[in-house]
Amino acid sequence: MGPEATLDLYRHIINLTPASRDQDHFRVLIYSNPKIPDRTLAIADGGESPLEALTESARLLESAGASLIAMPCNSAHHYLEQLRAAVNIPILDMVAETCGALRGRYPEVKTAGLLASDGTVQSKIYHRALNAKGINVLLPNESDQAFIQSVIAEVKAGKHTEAGREKLLAAGTRLIQAGAQAIILGCTELPLAFDSRAFSFPSLNSTLILAEAAISAVGQKIQENTD
Amino acid sequence: MGPEATLDLYRHIINLTPASRDQDHFRVLIYSNPKIPDRTLAIADGGESPLEALTESARLLESAGASLIAMPCNSAHHYLEQLRAAVNIPILDMVAETCGALRGRYPEVKTAGLLASDGTVQSKIYHRALNAKGINVLLPNESDQAFIQSVIAEVKAGKHTEAGREKLLAAGTRLIQAGAQAIILGCTELPLAFDSRAFSFPSLNSTLILAEAAISAVGQKIQENTD
Structure with missing residues (x-):
């Protein structure tokens, strides 16, 4: 991969x-x-x-x-x-482990924001695993999702831009503002583009x-x- | 390894x-x-x-x-x-490649300093490869060699200390002062302990x-x- x-x-x-x-x-x-x-x-x-x-x-x-x-x-x-x-x-x-860690570490969470590739989002693998635990999924808006997909491609091309870092944090923050209580980094390229510990709210690094x-x-x- | x-x-x-x-x-x-x-x-x-x-x-x-x-x-x-x-x-x-790179990049070098494990030093694998190219080998003094061996063990234990960094640079610098014209990092743990680009003289990272x-x-x- x-x-x-x-x-x-x-x-x-x-x-x-x-x-x-x-x-x-x-x-x-x-x-x-x-x-x-x-x-x-x-x-x-x-x-x-x-x-x-x-x-x-x-x-x-x-x-x-x-x-x-x-x-x-x-x-x-x-x-x-x-x-x-x-x-x-x-x-x-990896998906079940990440959702299990979310439930174990943050038992109060009812809605999670998902930062992931278009493929992962459309496959609904996180939706199914989270819904089974009674957790709803919030997705980024269309323009944030397109940006996330472009960052994933950049990481795969060996380009780790500092510029993308702030925008990823902003996309996560918008999910929190929309009602998510935690953010799932559901793509293994995303932790390479920014440090999710910079989030001031719960986040889960699937890698x-x-x-x-x-x-x-x-x-x-x-x-x-x-x- | x-x-x-x-x-x-x-x-x-x-x-x-x-x-x-x-x-x-x-x-x-x-x-x-x-x-x-x-x-x-x-x-x-x-x-x-x-x-x-x-x-x-x-x-x-x-x-x-x-x-x-x-x-x-x-x-x-x-x-x-x-x-x-x-x-x-x-x-x-790896040893032949490193010595070949030394000869190719720095054709004027007649004496190289070797930073490596006790095993590599005593096996004389670098001595043989360098001597065959007309290059002499300078080794660290006993206390520097013991320090290098301890840094290698530290890296293997997952401890990357900033403290060791200056001492490794000093050990390399002493080899230059003793007549070496280039330094070989002949152990793959050493580039993890310090950045050899901090040397102000030619160095070769075997990894x-x-x-x-x-x-x-x-x-x-x-x-x-x-x-």
Whole structure:
């Protein structure tokens, strides 16, 4: 998927792992396959489906010995059930983990604002996961959504502009003013464009939550193998 | 090897790749295997050899479809010939690439200072590669070398101290004062502890040079397949 997002996920995994030397870290196998067809083009514009390439990538990781898969792309989770059916190892659900973290950390939230790609928005994967928890979704207005999509493309092109930072914060703030009580960063490129800790209201970074879920799941596997 | 060094190499590869969208990037398979026994302990202190784990890791990458290996650990290059014999795909030589870059960029240099781990220093891999090009090697004094080794351990423990930065610059400067005309950062943890561009004299970052060599080699492979 996005190479920078992949790098960001691994950075979080390293930082969150308690380690005083190399050998304290987990073995991690990363298949950074940026050739997977664009998810937003497929979902929102009828472009080539990424499912075949996603399946091949998941199978490659399984064949190489991975015992668990984390997929740092929210829109690719549109294909999660089909992917899970194609391999024999668990694949974490970044969308479910993010919505679970929202419910766990901010139990009072009834409405969440979603900053995500056009593909993720149109796939309604966050809508379904949030509605199931009794949480409503607020989306940015049309011009903010178009801006968010352009920022995602900029990050994928290796351009991290400071100019976009203020506008992303403004888009999030408008969602709060419209009634959202928390903001979900539901695209792994967005935390690379701005630091969501600059929000003065609750926000959830899906990449960071996926890293936490991966470490927790690997820890459980190690525990099971030790028992 | 060092997960942070692995991350740093991939960051350089992404930054150096001309790309305006995900699909312009190369497929990269990363096996971050921090369980490989410590190279400096093996070379300098008679500890467990990392060769078996290095070989298994290289074979895993080959089996998973890699067509070229870059190994972001200088001291592991002590085992390069044995590793190359164990797989059927090329493994880049980070030490040779770094010494080649030194000769190419600074043809006047007759003496180079080496900042590296105890393992790399004692293996003499840089001495051999540099002497073959008519370049002498200057090593830090005993107390500077001990400090460098401690900084490497700190980076591996996830501690990037600003305090170490000045002392590393001072160690490099002492090598220049002793007659070195350029400084080699011959350990992939060192660029994580300080920015060698702060040196006011020529320096070579072996991680960055390995990234350049990897991109060049992959580009040549693509060219060959197109011809």
